[in-house]
Structures are given as C-alpha cells and as structure tokens.
Amino acid sequence: MVQRVLLIGSKGQLGSQLLEDLPGDVVGITREQLDLAGSRCVIEQVLGELLDRYQPDIVINTAAYTAVDRAESDEALALQVNAWFPGALGALAKEVPVIHFSSDYVFDGLAMRPYTEEDKPNPLSVYGASKWRGEVAVLEANAKATVLRCSWVVGSHGQNFAKTMLRLACEKEVLRVVNDQYGVPTPTPFVSAELNRCLANSIPAGLFHLVPSGETTWYRYALWIIDRASSHPNWQKQLRLGKDQLIGISGDEYPTIAKRPASSRLDTQKWRNQTGKPTLIDWQEAFEPVLKDLLDKKSHAG
Numbered sequence: 598m599v600q601r602v603l604l605i606g607s608k609g610q611l612g613s614q615l616l617e618d619l620p621g622d623v624v625g626i627t628r629e630q631l632d633l634a635g636s637r638c639v640i641e642q643v644l645g646e647l648l649d650r651y652q653p654d655i656v657i658n659t660a661a662y663t664a665v666d667r668a669e670s671d672e673a674l675a676l677q678v679n680a681w682f683p684g685a686l687g688a689l690a691k692e693v694p695v696i697h698f699s700s701d702y703v704f705d706g707l708a709m710r711p712y713t714e715e716d717k718p719n720p721l722s723v724y725g726a727s728k729w730r731g732e733v734a735v736l737e738a739n740a741k742a743t744v745l746r747c748s749w750v751v752g753s754h755g756q757n758f759a760k761t762m763l764r765l766a767c768e769k770e771v772l773r774v775v776n777d778q779y780g781v782p783t784p785t786p787f788v789s790a791e792l793n794r795c796l797a798n799s800i801p802a803g804l805f806h807l808v809p810s811g812e813t814t815w816y817r818y819a820l821w822i823i824d825r826a827s828s829h830p831n832w833q834k835q836l837r838l839g840k841d842q843l844i845g846i847s848g849d850e851y852p853t854i855a856k857r858p859a860s861s862r863l864d865t866q867k868w869r870n871q872t873g874k875p876t877l878i879d880w881q882e883a884f885e886p887v888l889k890d891l892l893d894k895k896s897h898a899g
C-alpha cells in the first residue's frame with residue numbers, strides 16, 4: 598500500500614491533478630525546489646536530499662519540457678529535462694518505484710493501426726526523441742519503473758488545446774483546425790483514476806500505453822468542445838464562432854516548426870490486461886469533469 602508519494606512537476610497539467618486526487622501523503626515538488634534546467638550535480642544533490650527527507654514509497658515524475666516547437670531550437674534543455682533526468686531519477690530512487698510519463702510523439706504516426714508497446718518508436722521531433730530517450734533511461738535505471746505513454750493530455754490546470762479552442766471561439770469568426778491527425782485526448786482525471794485504482798494494489802512495472810477509449814481528430818475534438826460550450830449559459834453569449842465556421846483542414850495546410858505524427862492512436866491492451874480492466878472509459882466521458890470545470894470557470898462571462 599502506497600503511503601507517501603513524491604510528485605515531481607506538481608504545478609503542471611497532470612501534476613496538479615495528481616496532487617489533488619492521489620490519496621495518502623503526496624509531496625508536490627515544483628521547479629522552485631528542483632530546477633531541471635540547472636547543473637546536473639545540483640539536480641542530483643537536491644533530488645537525493647528530497648528522497649532522503651521524504652522517504653517516499655513511490656516517485657511520480659510529471660515534469661517535462663513540453664514546448665514541442667520550441668524544443669527544435671532548444672534541444673540541449675529538452676534532452677536534459679526529458680531524457681537525462683528520468684534516468685538520473687530512476688538511478689537515485691534505487692529500490693523505490695518510479696512512475697514516469699511519456700508521449701505518443703515517440704512515433705512517426707504512419708501506422709494504419711493503433712501503436713502497441715512493441716512498435717519501435719521513430720520520432721519526428723526533438724521533443725519526441727527526447728521523450729523516447731527518457732523512457733529508455735528510466736526503465737534501464739530502475740527495475741521497478743513504470744512508463745505510461747499518454748496522448749493529447751488535457752486538464753483543468755495549465756495550457757492545452759481545449760482552452761485554446763474556447764478562447765479562439767470567442768475571438769474569431771472562422772477557425773481552421775487540422776482534420777487528418779488522429780488520436781485521443783487523455784484527460785488528467787482519467788490518469789489519476791487509473792493510478793488510484795492501481796496504487797491501492799500494485800502498479801505493474803514496464804512500458805504501457807494509457808489513454809481512454811475512442812479516437813478523434815483535432816477538428817472533431819474542437820467541434821465537440823465548441824458544441825458543448827454553445828449550449829452552456831456562461832459561453833452562449835460570448836462565442837463568436839458557430840460550428841459551421843469551424844473548418845477542417847489537412848496538416849499540410851497548418852505547418853508547424855516541429856512535425857506532428859498523423860496518427861497518435863495507442864493500443865492499451867497491455868495496460869488493460871495487466872491491471873485487470875477489460876475496457877477503459879471513452880474519452881468524451883473521461884473529459885466531462887474537465888469540460889465542466891473549463892465551462893463553469895468562465896462564470897464572469899455575461
């Protein structure tokens with residue numbers, strides 16, 4: 598039974614949610630306490646002190662360099678945070694299990710079916726490459742490590758696609774959104790519910806895909822959010838964008854600095870088998886608590 602959790606990255610989207618939801622004594626560690634952009638010696642020293650002081654039963658790392666486009670010109674820092682640090686953490690934690698998060702961006706997105714954990718990554722971006730190296734590093738350093746690959750993470754805290762779409766729908770009269778990149782949003786309460794379910798017993802070690810059921814495209818995802826906002830009293834009056842003004846485009850029409858995978862679909866069978874859950878909740882249902890939070894929070898609206 599896990600009693601004390603050391604949670605690194607506790608101010609991020611996922612970290613904030615886990616800090617709220619995980620049971621027991623969860624010690625949140627922020628950038629102010631552990632700056633992963635600093636010197637490696639200092640990071641190891643501070644981390645060692647944190648592990649000694651709190652003696653956690655488990656360490657969860659949600660800290661990451663997540664600015665996908667910026668990483669293309671900031672490779673050294675992306676690699677330090679996403680690749681070197683998970684390995685250092687795994688080694689320093691020694692016998693303590695580490696849960697680390699990774700990304701669908703480790704894949705090139707060319708597969709015609711959902712990716713399994715057996716599929717070899719082939720990242721298209723510096724971010725994706727750094728996340729892949731981090732997975733390998735933590736799994737090699739810590740025999741009890743668990744790596745959970747998620748996609749399109751979305752929560753009530755921090756910045757994400759859903760918040761951007763709501764803002765743009767209030768500002769613009771026409772919006773073009775990519776409709777040929779496939780994946781599934783991973784709401785942060787879904788991740789915390791899955792961790793809660795496992796932490797009560799034991800969490801399997803190794804590499805797993807962890808996303809809800811279903812799939813969508815960025816365009817269909819945006820359409821769903823705007824549709825829900827349009828029937829919410831806080832948003833009805835301030836939305837400028839109607840559903841008909843949301844236009845699906847191809848990824849080629851929306852060039853980005855870092856290339857994104859066309860398919861981010863992740864097969865979760867390994868996780869479901871190992872944790873004894875035949876089916877995972879559908880992404881829209883998993884999204885409900887986040888959507889409610891996002892729509893209710895705009896209560897200052899007319």
Ligand SMILES: NC(=O)c1ccc[n+]([C@@H]2O[C@H](COP(=O)([O-])OP(=O)(O)OC[C@H]3O[C@@H](n4cnc5c(N)ncnc54)[C@H](OP(=O)(O)O)[C@@H]3O)[C@@H](O)[C@H]2O)c1
Nearest residue numbers: 608609610611628632633634660661663698700747749750
């Ligand atoms: N976002 C996605 O769509 C997505 C998709 C798939 C997988 N993932 C993975 O899921 C995990 C959680 O992602 P998220 O969306 O919760 O990320 P996030 O909201 O960007 O949070 C990342 C956290 O890392 C911290 N951090 C970044 N650089 C740091 C540094 N130099 N020193 C110390 N802390 C630093 C940030 O601190 P501050 O709060 O101080 O900035 C923040 O708390 C990550 O492993 C990410 O790669 C994310």
